[in-house]
Amino acid sequence: MATLVHSDALSRFGYALSDSTRSQILLALRTAPSYPSDLADRIGVSRQILSNHLACLRGCGLVVAVPEGRRSRYELADPRIGRALDDLVGLVLAVDPACCPDSDREGCC
Numbered sequence: 001m002a003t004l005v006h007s008d009a010l011s012r013f014g015y016a017l018s019d020s021t022r023s024q025i026l027l028a029l030r031t032a033p034s035y036p037s038d039l040a041d042r043i044g045v046s047r048q049i050l051s052n053h054l055a056c057l058r059g060c061g062l063v064v065a066v067p068e069g070r071r072s073r074y075e076l077a078d079p080r081i082g083r084a085l086d087d088l089v090g091l092v093l094a095v096d097p098a099c100c101p102d103s104d105r106e107g108c109c
Contacts (some may be wrong), residue, residue: 026076
């Protein structure tokens with residue numbers, strides 16, 4: 001039973017990371033909470049597209065919306081998610097440094 005639960009959790013996390021826009025959102029939120037309009041501008045997508053991806057990430061339990069008056073601020077659901085992302089990126093680059101040839105480019109790894 002525990003193996004199935006772990007497998008489901010990893011599948012959910014993998015699904016969230018499988019889209020570059022969702023990955024960029026998670027990487028942006030690991031450093032600080034943000035508003036959807038700011039995230040959309042930073043990542044370079046429309047607000048509608050960003051909203052769809054945020055809904056997916058909320059559904060996966062990775063981000064939460066914190067109401068602030070008429071707006072909502074988004075943040076990682078748990079600070080450990082940010083540390084896990086940092087560890088995962090570090091591991092991927094250690095195992096395969098050529099995986100991201102543009103790693104010096106803004107927004108890459």
